[in-house]
Amino acid sequence: MLADYLFLLDSAVIWAILAVAMFCYGLLIELCFINKASSIWYKRTQYWVTCIKTTLASLPLLGLLGTIMGLLATFFRMSQENGFNIQEVISGGIAEAMFTTQLGLIMVIPGLLMLSYLHAKMNRWAALN
Template identity: 45%
Template sequence: MPMDFVAQVYAYLQPGGIVMFPLVISSVCMWVLIIDRVLYYRQLGRDDIPLRQAVGMLAAKAAPAGATGLRAGVVTAFLAERTGDRDLDKKILDRCAMRARPSIRRALALIATLAAVAPLFGLLGTVTGMITTFDVIALFGTGNPKAMAGGISEALITTQSGLTAAIPGLFMSTYLMRRAGRLEGRLDETVAVLKRHL
């Protein structure tokens, strides 16, 4: 069954020509990154501690056991570097939050770029397919529809594939950007509350 599926996919993509290779590679890379971000955001939310518990950990000077979420990571890093000086500890807390921030936005720009590139590859395939069609018309005229069908098929398959990759990719990119924004808001809220309890 899997070999039949691979053969069907190859039979579908093969008329698209050389443009299908970068289109498929960019689509696969985009979905690998999307799945990675979805799982990472789920872990940050599921394994996190409530804000009240983060404040309690700060007061007890004990790192949360087994928690790997966003707040837990910031509290753990802060407690490892805490000095006891209130002003210095606030700066250390800011630095701990700053170190957590890049991992939230990691790969989001690349996902958006790959989603935007997919229809451009489709457009490139459309142009190359039409060039092939016009070359056939120049050689044989319009009396050979079978020869023209290859170029038209290349143009349509690459366009369809580019749009099929781009539409869900753009949707997921927007979803992940919103999710990252919510996590950054949670991070800012955590830092503000912890600073009041130092």
């Protein structure tokens, strides 16, 4: 069953989504949970917040890019097959296209939640100091 989906690992867009998400998650985990709130932490967090927002916003767009690439690959394969095994060609391409969209959307949600927590932590620290 899992072997049926290994073809998805050939997609550069999937790897890009995972790399961007891990970069954001690493920063967010460090800023939210590992580092203790201080003036240095606050300045560092202010420095990274805009970058994190922008990078998180790129995740659904990368998913959309993967969708377009998957659909283009499907249409290209359909033109090459000339009607032979057309159902297999379509289902594989559509699966890749939909998976990248789903992955981009799923990966942004935890990041947005941690970013919201980070903003609340920053506001609390700023109010107390």
